[in-house]
Amino acid sequence: MSAPTVYDVAERSGVSIATVSRVYRNPDSVRAQTRDRVLEAARVLGYVPSENARGLASRTTGVLGLCFPDYSDPDAEAEADDTSDDSAVMLYSDQIIRGMERAARRHGYALLIAASLKGGPESLVAKVAGRVDGFAVLARTVPTEDLEVISRRLPVVMLAGPREIDHLDHIEVANSDGERELTRHLIRDHGLRGLVFVGGEKDSPDAEARFRGFRDACAEAGLPVPDEPDLRAAMMTQAEGERAAETLLDRADREGGRPQAMLFANDQMAIGALHALERRGVRVPEDIAVAGFDGIPLSRMVRPALTTVRQPIRRLGEEAVELLVQRLAEPTREPVSLMLPVSVTRRASCGCG
Amino acid sequence: MSAPTVYDVAERSGVSIATVSRVYRNPDSVRAQTRDRVLEAARVLGYVPSENARGLASRTTGVLGLCFPDYSDPDAEAEADDTSDDSAVMLYSDQIIRGMERAARRHGYALLIAASLKGGPESLVAKVAGRVDGFAVLARTVPTEDLEVISRRLPVVMLAGPREIDHLDHIEVANSDGERELTRHLIRDHGLRGLVFVGGEKDSPDAEARFRGFRDACAEAGLPVPDEPDLRAAMMTQAEGERAAETLLDRADREGGRPQAMLFANDQMAIGALHALERRGVRVPEDIAVAGFDGIPLSRMVRPALTTVRQPIRRLGEEAVELLVQRLAEPTREPVSLMLPVSVTRRASCGCG
DNA sequence: GCCTAGGGTGAATGCGCTTTCATGACACAC
DNA sequence: GTGTGTCATGAAAGCGCATTCACCCTAGGC
Secondary structure: OOOOOHHHHHHHHOOOHHHHHHHHHOHHHOOHHHHHHHHHHHHHHOOOOOHHHHHHHHOOOOEEEEEEOOOOOHHHHHHHHHOOOOOOEOOHHHHHHHHHHHHHHHOOOEEEEEEOOOOOOOHHHHHHHOOOOEEEEEOOOOOHHHHHHHOOOOOEEEEOOOOOOOOOEEEEEOHHHHHHHHHHHHHHHOOOOOEEEEEOOOOOHHHHHHHHHHHHHHHHOOOOOOOOOOEEOOOOOHHHHHHHHHHHHHHHHHHOOOOOEEEEOOHHHHHHHHHHHHHHOOOOOOOOEEEOOEOOHHHHHOOOOOEEEEOOHHHHHHHHHHHHHHHHHOOOOOOOEEEEOOEEEOOHHHOOO | OOOOOHHHHHHHHOOOHHHHHHHHHOHHHOOHHHHHHHHHHHHHHOOOOOHHHHHHHHOOOOEEEEEEOOOOOHHHHHHHHHOOOOOOEOOHHHHHHHHHHHHHHHOOOEEEEEEOOOOOOOHHHHHHHOOOOEEEEEOOOOOHHHHHHHOOOOOEEEEOOOOOOOOOEEEEEOHHHHHHHHHHHHHHHOOOOOEEEEEOOOOOHHHHHHHHHHHHHHHHOOOOOOOOOOEEOOOOOHHHHHHHHHHHHHHHHHHOOOOOEEEEOOHHHHHHHHHHHHHHOOOOOOOOEEEOOEOOOHHHHOOOOOEEEEOOHHHHHHHHHHHHHHHHHOOOOOOOEEEEOOEEEOOHHHOOO
16 A cells, blocks of 8 residues: 555666656657566556646546436435336436446546535535546536636536526537427327426426426417416425326316326326326326326336336437537637437327337 | 636635645634635635645545446347337446445545446556545456556455455355355256256356356255356357357257256346247247346346346445445455345246246 | 767656644733 | 743645656767
8 A cells, every 4th residue: 555656666667757757658758678667667566657646747637527416316216116126227317427438438538426415515516626627517416606616617518407607518408399299299199188287396497498398389289378387396206296196186176177188397207197097097098198208217117108208318428528528629619508309209198009 | 717726815815825725624723714715715716626636635535436347238238229218227337336326425435437448548447546545346347467556555346256366355246156046946946957057158257156056056956967057158148148048959959858947147148048949939937947147127028027146236336335435444454355145036937926 | 080860868847735843923820 | 021822824845747958879961
């Protein structure tokens, strides 16, 4: 554990530390014979260059970072249990990590990942930021003002959510477009009319964007255009989805006119609704169509399989790296805002397949 | 992108750099009023401490690392396609990453991940090693001699595979025990007798350990004990599994006496075999039982569902971090070698469920 | 034989921070 | 009033490396 340095290697091989450094940074600039002596000494001593020192001296690290929130995700755990196959199911973060890792590897970067420890010191971002050449942040992981500060120092790309800081690179998925297309499908291809939408809280930009897509499609079709979702769930969890479905059924029983389709701002809720409907003896899709959003793996496994909109999450990670690499190469380039396309996945719960 | 430093902050707030440093490292040692001045200056300037410099000066990084091989894994990609749900399925590496990330987060560490770029410079390990407080290596990612060298400098834990260097911490899964128990189940609970085992190459320690478990169970039951697997596959892929199954069937046709059960050193091969058997019109499990090893997600989805042995891969990652943290706290502790228990998953392909 | 290029090497400096160690300013007790 | 602690801060010395810049040596041209 002693940690030999360039000085040790230099001494042992009878050269200066400059030469040792060159052997690693620019081998061709050193005579072969000298190089071999140095490498041999390094081997014997167990020398490994300190990337910290190297980074300090050369102002570049070869590492990209990712910060994501501490969703110590009870839902996800539960989901894993549902499928009775622990850890077989990829989470959102897993997929982004995989995407970034692949892309980073292609470009010769390593990847540093850190989740904000809820209640921990706010140091997280700083810790990452001080250690990488650039990094990606999932929406709402880091206070906007911190980002503002840090982005003056190195490239940052924001993932998902709205573009909070307009001089940053930014990638989101086409929430609104996706929901619009999904809704169109229900209206046009299945001839459904009484559509209700279950959203999230107002401060969830994704949920709001999806609602907008829903409204747009209603407007297009000449259907009544709601100002607000028919219901807002606080948590967007499966349990809340069940509750929402029951509330809507009760409301319909009281007021008459059961809806022909329930659209949910995410798959979790839609799946909860599926359960609730089954309990109530309401058949899906015969009596009512159900649709979600996200395309989580579970959506394919439930019965009936859930019609949804699939997000290219892994690509989100890959594109993030591409953007970082580009900006590193050309720091003055104009900020970019990408919107990744999503695709409607038609399955049994809307009457397809 | 200017990158303000302690000097800038110190100047602007009228203190020395030492005080700026203390504000971040040990806030209580600075008078509140001074501290506020410094923080304000930092905010205005957009100062973020350089973790590189900090690491250099304090010889500690707060980062743990993971190196894994570049299996740019055609099988895995194919598997994802099979389930027609891109990137829904977790790979081995994803699961380890998830486990390590969770555990690292608990202990306040960030995680640096790097896959060895095949054909790239061998610098990978050095890059990671020079940047972390300790790291985990998947078996056969890094040449033993490199590890030997690096482990003199910082804690290293080896994951999976045999213990190549005996002064390193090491975690493996109970390959042999698992296969033994699986084999016992086939022999004892299903009364099977003619068992064949399809292994991997001799230099695959996992496959060999599994074969030993198979032998042990045969010996216990008083069945003939083979010296070698009935067949060795070069790649342990699905395609090789198909081929293996066909070879074994052909051999049986020539020599008479079709086996009652085929055991494969991993799930991939077993799943390939399932396909081959179906093509040949051999019913599973009525005519022949099939079993794999690993418990990959696909094993649950094929028909008949595959009996296998599930590895706690995610826990492997978690335990790795625990070991690193422990060793960091107590560098002189005796090297540890853990063996994680596995569990036999009985499904349709052996006649259960 | 002298001069010139150019490649190989070393000395020295600085990257941004942590960390003694020393200093100064006070508060308190004698 | 002098002495003794305490607390807040500054000065300075590295941490391990990359990188000029200057230097020397050798090979080639004349």
